[in-house]
Amino acid sequence: MTVLFTDRLWKKVRPIWKAYVEHPFVRGIGEGWLEREKFKHFMKQDYVYLIEYSRVFALGSAKAHDLQTMTTFANLLHETLNFEMELHRQYAKKFNISPEELEATEPSATTIAYTSYMLNVSQKGGIENVIAAVLTCAWSYNYVGQALAQWRGALEHEFYGNWVQTYSSEAFTQLANDCKDLMNEVADGKPEHELATLEDIVVNTSRFEYMFWDMAENITMWPTDKVEGVQQN
Numbered sequence: 001m002t003v004l005f006t007d008r009l010w011k012k013v014r015p016i017w018k019a020y021v022e023h024p025f026v027r028g029i030g031e032g033w034l035e036r037e038k039f040k041h042f043m044k045q046d047y048v049y050l051i052e053y054s055r056v057f058a059l060g061s062a063k064a065h066d067l068q069t070m071t072t073f074a075n076l077l078h079e080t081l082n083f084e085m086e087l088h089r090q091y092a093k094k095f096n097i098s099p100e101e102l103e104a105t106e107p108s109a110t111t112i113a114y115t116s117y118m119l120n121v122s123q124k125g126g127i128e129n130v131i132a133a134v135l136t137c138a139w140s141y142n143y144v145g146q147a148l149a150q151w152r153g154a155l156e157h158e159f160y161g162n163w164v165q166t167y168s169s170e171a172f173t174q175l176a177n178d179c180k181d182l183m184n185e186v187a188d189g190k191p192e193h194e195l196a197t198l199e200d201i202v203v204n205t206s207r208f209e210y211m212f213w214d215m216a217e218n219i220t221m222w223p224t225d226k227v228e229g230v231q232q233n
C-alpha cells in the first residue's frame with residue numbers, strides 16, 4: 001500500500017501541532033478564559049493575514065494546470081473571503097471595530113514574516129509550492145478546531161464558541177480536505193528531493209503558526225516596540 005504524502009507530513013509536524021493545542025492562547029479559547037484583549041489582537045492580525053493568504057489562493061488558480069485545480073483554488077479563495085473572514089467581521093463588531101478599521105490593521109512582524117514567506121515560496125515555484133504553502137493553514141486550524149470541539153463547553157461558550165464552531169465545522173473540514181487532496185495529487189510520482197522541499201515548506205509554515213499563537217498571547221507587534229525611544233505605530 002502506498003503511503004499518502006500527507007501521512008508522511010503528519011508524522012513530521014505532529015509534535016509542533018500538538019504544541020498548538022497546549023499553547024496558553026489556544027487553551028484559553030478552548031476553556032473559555034482567554035483575555036478578550038489578546039483575542040482582539042489575534043482577530044485583527046488574523047484578518048490582515050487572511051487577506052494575504054487569499055492572494056496565495058489566487059496564485060493557485062493562476063498557476064493551475066487544469067480546470068479542476070483552478071476551480072478548487074477559486075472556491076478556497078471565495079470561502080476564505082466570504083465565510084472565514086465573516087467570522088472576523090462579526091467578532092470585530094463585538095469589539096466595536098468597523099470593517100474598514102479591521103482591514104486597515106497594521107500587520108505585526110510575525111504576520112508580515114509568515115505571509116511574506118507564503119507569498120514568496122508560492123511565487124517562485126509551481127502549483128506544488130502554492131499547495132504546500134497553504135496546507136498547514138487550513139489543515140492545522142481544522143485540527144485545532146476539532147480538538148477544542150471535544151472539550152467540555154467549548155462549542156457552547158458564549159464568546160469563543162463561534163470560533164471553535166467555525167474551525168471544526170463541516171464546511172471548514174471540507175476546505176482542509178481539499179488542500180490535503182491537492183497535496184497528495186501533486187506529490188504523486190515526484191522524486192524524493194522535490195518531496196523534501198515541499199516538506200520543508202510545510203514544516204516552516206507549522207513553525208510560523210506557533211509564532212502566530214505566541215504573537216497573539218503576548219499581544220506583540222515588533223520586538224523594537226520595547227526599545228526605549230523607538231516610536232510605535
Ligand SMILES: Cc1ncc(CO)c(N)n1
Nearest residue numbers: 046049050137138141212
Ligand atoms: C494564522 C492563521 N493560519 C491559518 C488560518 C486558517 O485559515 C488562519 N485563519 N490564521
